[in-house]
Amino acid sequence: MNITRINPGKRMSDVCIHNRTAYWVEIPDDLSLDMAGQTQNLLALAEQTLKQLGLDKTALISTTIYVSDLSKLDDMNQAWEDWLEPGQAPVRACVKAELVDPEMLVEMAFIAAVPMAL
Amino acid sequence: MNITRINPGKRMSDVCIHNRTAYWVEIPDDLSLDMAGQTQNLLALAEQTLKQLGLDKTALISTTIYVSDLSKLDDMNQAWEDWLEPGQAPVRACVKAELVDPEMLVEMAFIAAVPMAL
Amino acid sequence: MNITRINPGKRMSDVCIHNRTAYWVEIPDDLSLDMAGQTQNLLALAEQTLKQLGLDKTALISTTIYVSDLSKLDDMNQAWEDWLEPGQAPVRACVKAELVDPEMLVEMAFIAAVPMAL
Numbered sequence: 573m574n575i576t577r578i579n580p581g582k583r584m585s586d587v588c589i590h591n592r593t594a595y596w597v598e599i600p601d602d603l604s605l606d607m608a609g610q611t612q613n614l615l616a617l618a619e620q621t622l623k624q625l626g627l628d629k630t631a632l633i634s635t636t637i638y639v640s641d642l643s644k645l646d647d648m649n650q651a652w653e654d655w656l657e658p659g660q661a662p663v664r665a666c667v668k669a670e671l672v673d674p675e676m677l678v679e680m681a682f683i684a685a686v687p688m689a690l
Numbered sequence: 691m692n693i694t695r696i697n698p699g700k701r702m703s704d705v706c707i708h709n710r711t712a713y714w715v716e717i718p719d720d721l722s723l724d725m726a727g728q729t730q731n732l733l734a735l736a737e738q739t740l741k742q743l744g745l746d747k748t749a750l751i752s753t754t755i756y757v758s759d760l761s762k763l764d765d766m767n768q769a770w771e772d773w774l775e776p777g778q779a780p781v782r783a784c785v786k787a788e789l790v791d792p793e794m795l796v797e798m799a800f801i802a803a804v805p806m807a808l
Numbered sequence: 809m810n811i812t813r814i815n816p817g818k819r820m821s822d823v824c825i826h827n828r829t830a831y832w833v834e835i836p837d838d839l840s841l842d843m844a845g846q847t848q849n850l851l852a853l854a855e856q857t858l859k860q861l862g863l864d865k866t867a868l869i870s871t872t873i874y875v876s877d878l879s880k881l882d883d884m885n886q887a888w889e890d891w892l893e894p895g896q897a898p899v900r901a902c903v904k905a906e907l908v909d910p911e912m913l914v915e916m917a918f919i920a921a922v923p924m925a926l
Binding site for chain 1: 692693695698699700701702703704705706708709711713714715754756787788789790797799
Binding site for chain 2: 823824
């Protein structure tokens with residue numbers, strides 16, 4: 573099927589690449605942090621994922637952001653804007669949703685562009 | 691990376707195009723309207739976006755619809771069906787989600803097909 | 809536009825295929841079932857959709873799962889893991905969202921890879 577799967581597990585793969593497009597979902601790994609911290613944590617993991625694919629932030633096409641508490645939206649937005657590469661923002665949907673762990677404040681689904689060579 | 695970004699801002703781009711596929715998210719710009727009005731408003735903006743890409747409603751592949759109040763779902767659905775090109779509907783997910791502005795009743799994430807030439 | 813639409817209706821198409829990628833949204837058709845049952849029901853329908861496209865579960869790239877009741881998450885996860893092809897899991901986002909019918913417990917949006925020939 574020409575799908576490249578990174579770390580396929582029994583519930584999900586870390587990344588799937590098909591037709592020059594990479595799909596993945598990132599969650600924070602330290603849920604003791606506040607919204608700013610969890611967002612920075614998640615985005616650092618996203619940057620590692622991009623690096624693993626030979627990519628960087630300029631490859632981002634689309635991000636769907638789920639936040640569990642809209643009163644902390646400003647903190648997420650600040651961390652998000654601080655992280656993005658200027659002039660290279662993806663499109664973005666952002667909604668409130670309860671997440672699978674009550675301690676988790678943010679989850680993001682990413683789509684990124686992959687060069688032909690991959 | 692072969693990504694075309696329209697109006698890249700510090701938080702998001704208006705549209706990203708990659709590999710013959712356009713991604714964008716639309717929100718109403720007049721939040722004083724009711725659900726029918728906000729949906730018509732949003733869809734008129736989506737039509738402008740499509741036109742800007744040299745496309746029309748027949749290019750729609752997928753729409754994810756977030757509504758903040760399910761009691762007004764019928765009004766959204768009516769405006770949605772009135773707007774679509776007959777026989778050319780995209781696939782559609784529709785769920786309830788609180789949106790970033792409490793006055794905002796609807797948000798939609800679109801994926802559309804772009805001709806090879808772009 | 810090179811979009812193949814399956815069963816285009818006035819509100820949505822069952823599937824849209826573009827550029828070797830299939831998009832569709834699945835809901836259970838028997839809402840009297842519990843979370844395990846609705847998930848199994850939905851996934852059986854997804855398998856029929858895949859078969860209709862000449863595909864199977866190994867074609868899955870991405871799934872966005874909306875569950876209306878997080879207290880029943882384990883039942884959804886078990887049915888999900890039981891259904892997946894080992895080593896072929898898609899990427900997965902999973903959030904809580906109220907769905908358009910209060911009896912509906914789960915909705916899933918899928919992206920799958922389609923061979924060049926389609």
